[in-house]
């Protein structure tokens with residue numbers, strides 16, 4: 468279900484070979500519009516390498532060097 472728009476302030480931290488750290492007040496929704504994290508979540512790590520078995524979240528698989536961002 469679509470989340471109502473509330474004040475959202477998020478900071479995204481990019482790293483060269485690891486996850487994208489998202490911190491702040493935000494919503495993370497699936498392609499179907501379902502919420503992927505509780506509303507009070509203040510930090511998540513998103514997979515940027517494609518190797519996670521728990522997408523969109525990082526599961527640490529990037530540490531194996533399976534795939535790296537350019």
Ligand code: FES
Pocket residue numbers: 484485486487513514515516517518519524525526527528529530
């Ligand atoms: S960035 Fe960690 S598993 Fe992809």
